[in-house]
Amino acid sequence: xxxxxxxxxxxxxxxxxxxxxxxxxxxxxxxxxxxxxxxxxxxxxxxxxxxxxxxxxxxxxxxxxxxxxxxxxxxxxxxxxxxxxxxxxxxxxxxxxxxxxxxxxxxxxxxxxxxxxx
Numbered sequence: 646x647x648x649x650x651x652x653x654x655x656x657x658x659x660x661x662x663x664x665x666x667x668x669x670x671x672x673x674x675x676x677x678x679x680x681x682x683x684x685x686x687x688x689x690x691x692x693x694x695x696x697x698x699x700x701x702x703x704x705x706x707x708x709x710x711x712x713x714x715x716x717x718x719x720x721x722x723x724x725x726x727x728x729x730x731x732x733x734x735x736x737x738x739x740x741x742x743x744x745x746x747x748x749x750x751x752x753x754x755x756x757x758x759x760x761x762x763x
Contacts, residue, residue, distance in 0.1 A: 661695070662696045664682055664684065669693075675690055748762055
């Protein structure tokens with residue numbers, strides 16, 4: 646990377662989803678929304694595909710086709726929320742199991758009976 650180039654920005658998945666929702670809520674075309682948000686239009690398009698947004702039928706503006714943004718359907722949004730909630734539950738279960746193993750290992754190191762922890 647050259648010295649004078651700005652550092653590449655990174656976005657979390659939550660930030661991407663929030664930006665997609667903000668773009669959909671504001672409406673307009675993808676290039677218009679990207680400009681308002683300070684993003685590259687192709688990046689915003691990709692995030693819309695990845696994070697549940699959808700585009701309405703293209704409209705013509707000054708002879709140029711421009712896709713208008715719309716919000717994801719409530720059913721699709723609910724399905725995505727359910728999937729995210731399930732992933733969180735699964736992560737909690739995995740972390741709980743890891744914590745139990747670590748607690749038993751600590752008990753062994755402390756000279757205690759690890760079965761007393763259960």
